[in-house]
Each structure stands twice: as C-alpha cells, then as structure tokens.
Amino acid sequence: MCVGVPAKVLRIDGFSALVDVMGSQMNVGIIFVPEVKIGDYVIVHAGQAMSIIDEQYAKESLEEWRKLVDARRDG
Amino acid sequence: MLDVMDSPTHSALSRTLLQEVRMLASQFQQTFGRVPSFMEVCGSHTMALARTGIKKALEGYVRLISGPGCPVCVTDQVTIDAMISLTNGSDRIICTFGDMMRVPGSYGTLMQAKTEGKDVRVVYSPVDAVRIAEQHPHQEVIFLGIGFETTIPILAAAVKEAEEKQIHNFSMWMSTKLVEPILRRLLHDGEVLLDGFLLPGHVSMVMGREHFEFLATEYGLPAVISGFEALHMLSAIRHLLMSALKQRAIVLNDYKSVVAEQGNKQAKYWMNHYFTLCDEAWRGIGVISQSGMDFKKEYDRFNAKIKFSVSTSEPRRTKCRCGEVIRGLIDPPQCALFGKACTPINPIGPCMVSSEGSCAAYYQYMREE
Ligand code: SF4
Ligand code: SF4
Numbered sequence: 001m002c003v004g005v006p007a008k009v010l011r012i013d014g015f016s017a018l019v020d021v022m023g024s025q026m027n028v029g030i031i032f033v034p035e036v037k038i039g040d041y042v043i044v045h046a047g048q049a050m051s052i053i054d055e056q057y058a059k060e061s062l063e064e065w066r067k068l069v070d071a072r073r074d075g
Numbered sequence: 076m077l078d079v080m081d082s083p084t085h086s087a088l089s090r091t092l093l094q095e096v097r098m099l100a101s102q103f104q105q106t107f108g109r110v111p112s113f114m115e116v117c118g119s120h121t122m123a124l125a126r127t128g129i130k131k132a133l134e135g136y137v138r139l140i141s142g143p144g145c146p147v148c149v150t151d152q153v154t155i156d157a158m159i160s161l162t163n164g165s166d167r168i169i170c171t172f173g174d175m176m177r178v179p180g181s182y183g184t185l186m187q188a189k190t191e192g193k194d195v196r197v198v199y200s201p202v203d204a205v206r207i208a209e210q211h212p213h214q215e216v217i218f219l220g221i222g223f224e225t226t227i228p229i230l231a232a233a234v235k236e237a238e239e240k241q242i243h244n245f246s247m248w249m250s251t252k253l254v255e256p257i258l259r260r261l262l263h264d265g266e267v268l269l270d271g272f273l274l275p276g277h278v279s280m281v282m283g284r285e286h287f288e289f290l291a292t293e294y295g296l297p298a299v300i301s302g303f304e305a306l307h308m309l310s311a312i313r314h315l316l317m318s319a320l321k322q323r324a325i326v327l328n329d330y331k332s333v334v335a336e337q338g339n340k341q342a343k344y345w346m347n348h349y350f351t352l353c354d355e356a357w358r359g360i361g362v363i364s365q366s367g368m369d370f371k372k373e374y375d376r377f378n379a380k381i382k383f384s385v386s387t388s389e390p391r392r393t394k395c396r397c398g399e400v401i402r403g404l405i406d407p408p409q410c411a412l413f414g415k416a417c418t419p420i421n422p423i424g425p426c427m428v429s430s431e432g433s434c435a436a437y438y439q440y441m442r443e444e
Contacts, residue, residue, distance in 0.1 A: 032342040047200025051280040057332035
C-alpha cells in the first residue's frame with residue numbers, strides 16, 4: 001500500500017509541487033520536505049512527497065555493488 | 076539518475092549479488108547447521124521479493140518469512156466489519172484506499188456496498204477526500220484511515236488541510252498500526268526463530284534508522300533497511316548474512332539515498348500533532364497496547380468513531396489462517412483453502428486481497444503448477 005514512487009519536481013508552489021512520475025504529471029504535497037528544490041527527485045506516497053532522494057548515496061551504493069562484481073571477476 | 080538505476084548492467088550486478096548471497100548462506104548453514112531465516116517486515120518487500128524471483132532463487136539457501144507489514148492484512152475483522160457498516164448511514168460518502176474495497180467483512184465487502192448503491196469512493200490520497208468534503212458540504216465524508224508509520228503523517232496532512240479550510244463534514248475512522256510494537260510482540264512470543272530483519276524502506280524514511288536500534292541492543296538481532304529494487308534487496312540480504320555469520324547485531328541503513336538517520340522530522344512532527352498512541356487490535360494476534368495511533372482528544376471533531384456509531388456483531392469465523400501467515404508461522408500453501416476455495420478472484424482472507432498480501436504474492440509468483 002505504501003508503494004512509494006520516485007518523481008521529479010518540476011514546479012513548486014507554496015505547499016505543493018508539480019512532479020513528473022514516469023511521464024505523467026501530478027500535484028503532490030510537500031509539507032514533509034519543505035527544503036525541496038526544482039529538479040530534485042522525491043519519493044511520493046499517497047499524494048505526499050515523503051523523502052528527497054540523495055543522488056550521491058544512490059551513486060555510492062551502485063559503486064559499491066560494481067566493486068563487488070569486479071572483485072568477483074578478478075578473484 | 077533514475078536511468079542509471081535502470082541500466083542493463085543491473086542484471087549483471089544482481090546475478091553477482093545473488094551468487095554472493097548463496098555463498099554466504101551456505102557458509103551459514105555449515106557453521107550453524109540450519110538455513111538462515113530472515114523476516115521481511117513489509118508487504119511491499121514480500122511482493123517485490125516474489126516478483127523479482129529472489130524468493131524462489133533463494134529457496135533452500137535463505138528462508139524469507141513474510142511479516143506483519145501490510146496494513147490491510149493486519150486489520151482485524153471487527154474493524155473491517157465496522158468500516159463496512161459505516162456505509163449504512165444516509166448522506167455519507169465513504170472514501171478509502173483501493174486495497175480495502177474487496178476485503179471480505181463478515182457480511183459483504185465495501186465493493187458490494189457500492190454495488191448496492193452506497194456512495195463508496197476510492198481515492199489516491201486522503202487529501203482528495205477532504206476536497207470531496209469541500210464539494211459536498213451537505214454530506215458527511217468519512218475516510219478509512221489505515222496504514223503504518225509511512226501513511227500516518229499523510230493522514231495528518233489531510234486533517235491539517237481540513238482544519239485550515241474549516242471543513243466540518245470531514246472525519247476519519249482510524250485504524251493505524253506501528254511497526255515497533257508488533258516486532259517486539261513477535262520477538263517476545265518467540266514463536267518464529269529469526270536471524271534478522273529486512274526492514275521496510277518506506278516506514279524507515281519516516282522513522283529513521285535509529286528507531287530500529289532496539290532490535291540490536293535489546294534482542295541481539297541484525298537488521299538492514301532496504302529499498303525495493305532487486306539490487307537493493309539482494310544487497311540488504313547480503314549484509315544480513317554477513318552480520319548473522321559474525322553474530323554481530325547491528326542495525327544498518329542500506330537505503331541511505333532515501334532514509335535518513337533520524338527519519339523525516341516534519342512527518343513525525345505532524346503525526347504527533349494530531350494523533351496519540353492507542354491500543355490496536357491485530358488480526359490473529361489480538362489487542363497490543365500502544366500499537367497504533369488515533370486522534371488526540373482535542374481533535375475529536377475529526378474522529379469518525381466519536382461522530383458516528385456503528386453496530387457490529389460477533390465476526391463470522393472462517394478457516395482463513397491469515398493470523399498465522401502474518402506472524403510468519405505458516406507459509407500460505409499450508410492453509411487448506413489456499414489456491415482452492417481462496418484465490419485472488421474469490422479471496423477468503425485479506426492476505427489474498429491486498430496487492431501486498433503474502434497469500435496473493437505466493438499465489439501469483441510462487442505456486443508450483
Ligand atoms: S510499504 Fe507500507 S503499506 Fe506497504 S507493506 Fe510496507 S508498511 Fe505496509
Ligand atoms: S490462503 Fe486465503 S484463507 Fe488461507 S490464509 Fe491466505 S487469505 Fe486466508
């Protein structure tokens with residue numbers, strides 16, 4: 001039920017934002033992520049943005065997994 | 076960024092992680108003489124583990140037990156019956172998340188009530204229900220507020236909107252659940268042997284990693300917060316195995332891109348602003364004290380339980396074993412009704428209705444034909 005989907009913030013206006021979710025646009029509440037900026041990715045659940053995705057961390061975990069693959073291949 | 080996450084190199088990464096997990100699981104078996112068991116607390120994980128094939132790929136290596144993490148599945152029968160009988164009053168519009176529509180009450184479902192002409196509407200967000208109340212000032216709009224910590228702040232956001240707009244014909248029938256008390260209960264009862272928890276990424280983004288520290292400090296178990304992609308889940312299971320092998324009880328955040336150490340402060344603030352802890356009844360388990368949240372006294376005007384009374388009789392008994400399924404005591408096929416009397420088209424229990432129910436996930440992805 002809390003299927004959070006990632007969405008890109010296109011426009012911010014007051015306590016809501018226009019976001020793009022896999023090609024379709026919708027309005028979501030942003031009272032839980034007041035610091036959100038245009039261009040950020042957020043996790044949306046039942047009409048509210050619940051978390052701003054930290055791209056740095058997303059990239060880091062991908063890096064970590066890649067290293068693991070490389071280590072396996074070489075080892 | 077999201078296209079990076081979708082790239083084809085992913086399947087290569089997943090394959091390697093899967094091998095790694097199997098290797099660690101075999102090591103565990105050699106060391107401890109049994110298959111490691113982890114519980115995935117959340118229904119989204121249950122579904123995702125089945126859909127991605129991870130659960131099947133790990134059969135014989137890792138036992139993944141579905142936990143009590145789908146709000147539809149854990150709502151007890153009396154509450155479901157009460158929610159359905161709410162539709163009986165006149166001039167009412169009942170709004171709900173879609174998952175509730177087909178849950179069998181003792182006498183009918185919300186869907187049947189709708190077919191009989193009752194005004195029952197599925198909304199995507201509780202805030203939509205507030206808008207409906209605004210558009211229908213002469214009718215009472217009642218939202219059926221079920222959910223865990225991920226959803227409770229969202230229910231708060233709806234109340235906030237109704238309060239600000241001074242809407243008096245909006246209320247909520249709350250039946251929310253908290254993850255910590257149910258995990259404590261399961262561990263306390265000790266019915267299932269567990270080597271660790273795969274923690275729900277969504278609940279954690281609200282509550283934060285630190286909220287789950289008690290699993291390590293008080294129960295000596297490792298736990299890993301995980302996202303919902305195949306890679307996320309395999310990575311989390313790998314961390315769980317490494318901790319379990321070393322007998323190291325730590326609570327790890329493996330979903331840092333979304334989950335912060337302290338969670339979402341704003342979300343926690345608003346849920347505690349309108350709601351307070353209450354006792355809640357869990358399907359097949361019974362009442363657990365302080366295991367949910369309901370309106371604070373000063374917000375009684377939004378509390379549908381105060382505004383409206385419903386009468387329910389003793390719930391009808393069925394042979395459904397959902398109560399044992401959500402406690403991780405049996406796998407769905409051990410229920411005699413599974414796949415026979417009970418299917419997604421004709422569900423007997425909520426675990427078969429909910430898109431995240433263990434029985435539904437099993438039926439769709441795990442059945443041996
Ligand atoms: S994501 Fe939320 S609704 Fe879905 S199973 Fe987990 S706790 Fe339940
Ligand atoms: S298979 Fe159906 S009847 Fe059996 S436990 Fe699951 S939902 Fe209940």
